[in-house]
Amino acid sequence: MQRLKLTLEYDGTDFVGWARQPGLRTVEAELREALRRVFASFDELIVAGRTDAGVHALGQAVSVAVGGRGPATEHAAAALNAVLPSDVAVLSAEDVPDDFNARFSASGRSYRYRVLTARHAAPLRRARVHHYPRPLDEHDLDASAAVIVGEHDFEAFTKTKTHHDSFICTVRRATWRRTGDELIFEIDASRFLRHMIRSLVGTMLEQSPEDIRALLASGNRNDAGTTAPGRGLYLVSVAYD
């Protein structure tokens, strides 16, 4: 078997998320079907970051072992794209060592969250941004982002029923920037908890930097803000040292 690293872009709009669920449309199921059609066999499909319903990817990473006849690595992306639906594409395929694992070999993940601050909705971006027309203090957003950077316990910003072993994450970068009528949040971390970015964004939009600091200290999920919708979130890239 030859191990490949695939880099994927997808539009999350019409998926219930990455992970296979019986009877529901998922990115994983579409990719498995394409691998089945292109390669004689495959095994050990691993994804770097499981995304939820509506969440997009510009650079999702997947590792997979492929065997038997099939296209050479330099033709694998084109062969897979020929059978994938139009809302998923393989941007590149590379040979990687046998011990490469898209999840455990990753040293960090970068996500982006797009907030549209215009008064009226933008039809061309309606499945791409979170429309939030209420007033925002951009200095407060910058201060909240600064509070998040570093090693913290993010229990207040994840689902209470999740089975995370630890709520400690190291956020290497967290910044807001304005581009026209959008406020864009960029965050890099070693790892993320379930719903963590959407919960952080929803809380930053509604609460003060001091509130964020208190939530990191208390870990109390009930005090955090609403979870921002999946359609504004993008997995931008996965880092491998």
Added chain:
Amino acid sequence: MQRLKLTLEYDGTDFVGWARQPGLRTVEAELREALRRVFASFDELIVAGRTDAGVHALGQAVSVAVGGRGPATEHAAAALNAVLPSDVAVLSAEDVPDDFNARFSASGRSYRYRVLTARHAAPLRRARVHHYPRPLDEHDLDASAAVIVGEHDFEAFTKTKTHHDSFICTVRRATWRRTGDELIFEIDASRFLRHMIRSLVGTMLEQSPEDIRALLASGNRNDAGTTAPGRGLYLVSVAYD
């Protein structure tokens, strides 16, 4: 009756075009339905630029006379957006004089055409760009755009069966620019013929600046290139002096 100028954004993907056609989904029919629900009466709905199937608008202009009870002008956009489907939005509503006509008062229109030159398709932009992964000479594209600028007979770049009175258009600006993995064509003109921009783009992608010059001289539609798909085209703005 009070005359309004409405500025609209829409995603052309799920429309057969602007103009009403029985039994088919059109932007005009959706806007008329919204006007019917928001105003007691309306009349003389005029659009600046009829767009074809799949073509988007970032700043379409419409004039309409409204009467009877209805929202004040400053609340008209929000009232219409509350009943419009999510792929059409009114960005602004303004009072205009009785002799204002969105089509005949316009002094120019600006369009954009987006070409994705990446090797693989981009799912998040699949209804927003024309994917053209073949090699392109960007100097030739610039030279072709320069040939188009000025007053010319564009008969070679429109449908042969259209009933235009004249094929003369004055192109004030035509430029290509690269933004990441896209080549973006911007064109401003006094008026455009049916399919003119898509035909110009399709021909520029496939033929030389000398070919474009010969087509402007000959007016022979059969020598022009294929019409580029509607999904890459945007009506950006309409100018009123």
